[in-house]
Amino acid sequence: MKKVFLIVLAAIALSSTAFAQKAIGLRFGGGSVTNFEVSYQQPMNANRLELDFGLATGNESLNLSLVGIYHWKFNIVNALDWYVGPGVAAGLYLSDIADRSGIALGIGGQIGLEYSFAGHGVPLMLSVDTRPMFRLVHPKAYGNFGWEACLSIRYLL
Numbered sequence: 001m002k003k004v005f006l007i008v009l010a011a012i013a014l015s016s017t018a019f020a021q022k023a024i025g026l027r028f029g030g031g032s033v034t035n036f037e038v039s040y041q042q043p044m045n046a047n048r049l050e051l052d053f054g055l056a057t058g059n060e061s062l063n064l065s066l067v068g069i070y071h072w073k074f075n076i077v078n079a080l081d082w083y084v085g086p087g088v089a090a091g092l093y094l095s096d097i098a099d100r101s102g103i104a105l106g107i108g109g110q111i112g113l114e115y116s117f118a119g120h121g122v123p124l125m126l127s128v129d130t131r132p133m134f135r136l137v138h139p140k141a142y143g144n145f146g147w148e149a150c151l152s153i154r155y156l157l
Helices: 002-019
Strands: 023-031 036-044 047-058 061-077 080-095 102-116 124-130 133-137 148-156
Touching: 023 047, 036 061, 036 148, 047 080, 061 102
Parallel strands: none
Antiparallel strands: 023 036, 023 148, 036 047, 047 061, 061 080, 080 102, 102 124, 102 133, 124 148
């Protein structure tokens, strides 16, 4: 009975640490949406919610965005996971050029790979992902589709 209790306790402890990892960090992008984002991940059972506040500059404009993505997480091996999920985005485009200013709203998704160093005593996670977004509302100068590939580093809380 004592062994069964210890095994159940160990399983609960391991599963709660595997799924209860809040994280905050930076997501560096290349593509047509953001240059970088401040990123926060909140666990939701075995999955999670990612919220990103992004900033992009260029073409005489400043673009601010807020993105929310729901991730389904799947383990590949040990500390290597992959994730995929749907999301929504809202943006504010500011420019001196008239057709480059306005708001943007979109839907899309995200898919990526991540590696957690928590098992090695380092509270960091690295990930690489891609996030296609279809803009439903956007300034005239921007198209209906935005895409980016990003590298992220996050601190596990």
